[in-house]
Amino acid sequence: MKNGKIRVFVKYLPQICAAFILLLTVLGALIYRLYGNAAMAELRKNFISNIEGARTHSDDAVKQIDTLALRLLSDANVLTFFQREDETYYDATALKARVIKTLGAFETDNINSVYVYSEPRRCLLNGNALLGGEHPLVEEYRAKKHTVNTWVSEAEDGQLSFYYLYPLIGTEKRGAIVVNIAAGSLLSQFPPRQAAAITDNLSGQRLAGEVRGGADVLGFSAVSEVRDWTYTLFVSMREYNAARTHILYVTAGIILLLAAFFFGVAFIFSLILQGRERGEALRQTQTAALAAQINPHFLYNTLQTINWLVIGAAKGANPASAAIETLSSLLRVTISSETQCLTVAEELRYAEKYMELCRIRFGEKIVFEVDVREEALPRLVPKMTLQPVLENAINHGRKRGNEKSVIKIRAEEDGTHAVITVTDNGAGMDEARLARLNAELDGGDGAEGNHIGLKNVNARLKLIFGGGSGVRLRNAYPGLEVKITITKQKNEKMI
Numbered sequence: 001m002k003n004g005k006i007r008v009f010v011k012y013l014p015q016i017c018a019a020f021i022l023l024l025t026v027l028g029a030l031i032y033r034l035y036g037n038a039a040m041a042e043l044r045k046n047f048i049s050n051i052e053g054a055r056t057h058s059d060d061a062v063k064q065i066d067t068l069a070l071r072l073l074s075d076a077n078v079l080t081f082f083q084r085e086d087e088t089y090y091d092a093t094a095l096k097a098r099v100i101k102t103l104g105a106f107e108t109d110n111i112n113s114v115y116v117y118s119e120p121r122r123c124l125l126n127g128n129a130l131l132g133g134e135h136p137l138v139e140e141y142r143a144k145k146h147t148v149n150t151w152v153s154e155a156e157d158g159q160l161s162f163y164y165l166y167p168l169i170g171t172e173k174r175g176a177i178v179v180n181i182a183a184g185s186l187l188s189q190f191p192p193r194q195a196a197a198i199t200d201n202l203s204g205q206r207l208a209g210e211v212r213g214g215a216d217v218l219g220f221s222a223v224s225e226v227r228d229w230t231y232t233l234f235v236s237m238r239e240y241n242a243a244r245t246h247i248l249y250v251t252a253g254i255i256l257l258l259a260a261f262f263f264g265v266a267f268i269f270s271l272i273l274q275g276r277e278r279g280e281a282l283r284q285t286q287t288a289a290l291a292a293q294i295n296p297h298f299l300y301n302t303l304q305t306i307n308w309l310v311i312g313a314a315k316g317a318n319p320a321s322a323a324i325e326t327l328s329s330l331l332r333v334t335i336s337s338e339t340q341c342l343t344v345a346e347e348l349r350y351a352e353k354y355m356e357l358c359r360i361r362f363g364e365k366i367v368f369e370v371d372v373r374e375e376a377l378p379r380l381v382p383k384m385t386l387q388p389v390l391e392n393a394i395n396h397g398r399k400r401g402n403e404k405s406v407i408k409i410r411a412e413e414d415g416t417h418a419v420i421t422v423t424d425n426g427a428g429m430d431e432a433r434l435a436r437l438n439a440e441l442d443g444g445d446g447a448e449g450n451h452i453g454l455k456n457v458n459a460r461l462k463l464i465f466g467g468g469s470g471v472r473l474r475n476a477y478p479g480l481e482v483k484i485t486i487t488k489q490k491n492e493k494m495i
Helices: 002-011 013-073 076-082 089-106 136-144 183-187 237-292 294-314 319-335 344-365 386-397 431-443 452-465
Strands: 111-118 123-126 130-132 150-154 159-166 175-182 195-200 206-209 217-223 229-236 341-343 366-372 380-382 405-413 417-424 470-475 480-487
Touching (some): 013 089, 013 111, 013 159, 013 183, 013 195, 076 089, 076 175, 136 159, 136 175, 159 183, 175 183, 341 344, 344 366, 344 405, 380 452, 386 417, 386 452, 431 452, 452 480
Parallel strands (some): 366 405
Antiparallel strands (some): 111 123, 123 130, 150 159, 195 206, 341 380, 405 417, 417 480, 470 480
């Protein structure tokens, strides 16, 4: 029943995916619209907050300038300087020096310069020196003194000039206080990446900053609380577009995550279906494998039958029956499925049976020498490890003629590894061929080409005991040495 439901799901997966994509698209559009409107409102709020904060800072600076001007207009030396000159030259010079000193004390980092002009004396002073009666500030004073009592104008050198006439009330003007500041100081608190401007509402004159216009520009304004001015912050639509693009990316990311989750679930369901189908195929394969095990068991039983026939024909044990019995013992190890590993001691016992068969075949032409340290005997090795190595030594290292072939088996342990070496006294191997074979062993090749037995042993060692285990060959001069390295495991009883 479950398999049927999964098959239906997989069958209609394209239609389901299309419907899901449509749903995600609609959901994404709603998220983009709702979140986008909220984000735009928050962005506008931030810009308005910025310009209001900058307005407060600029108004405070203007208040400080007004306070400074009023202090100067009430200073005794300045008031005397505004009167007609009727004192001695010495007294007049001393008065001017005192006024210059007073003006210099008011010049700060925010105030570039302070001027006092006395019309009766036709004299202009600043914090540094006597300037005489002809100056652009004096010309502007004379042009406007009958129309306004205070005003602000933009100078050519990027300054703002604040004019305060004396007296502030009355028509007979005797002079003026002029305070010069850098126009940029009133705009210092505006966001640095946006353009800003200060505009006089009465004259429409731009006092400071830069006015921008166009369809791609948004303006946010705030009116001064101390002057008839307007502060304007100009924001490029790129700011809005960048915010909308960010929102679009976030929305797309959410949709992609949901889509990835959905398609991941669909993929897992399809894998489950495939896994169940493959599981059925695996069960059929396992059944065939179990049936195939009948063949080696049949061979083993047949050998036993032949053995008894040989014994019966010879009326007792004989070399032929002994060979059959030895071969049967080896076959019993290969078909045993109780464990995949044996101790070195057990492996040596089965290797001895193979050596008995070799002695029957070759007689005194082959000699086996075994040297095994006692501490190596309980170590585990994959079963049937030595037999392929011994067979390789006999096939490739056996002497021709009457000369004896000597095959030495040595086993020892160094604490972390068990090492078994099988050495023959044959002709060895060409170095180039030896290097290729070792490279194949390092790469894990195990089922093709020559030396299939060695490659099989090497592959089983790596699978069971890890990459540090394996088979390595070298020329022993004379002969060839096959070195089997087995990494010690934390719990070999579990193997």
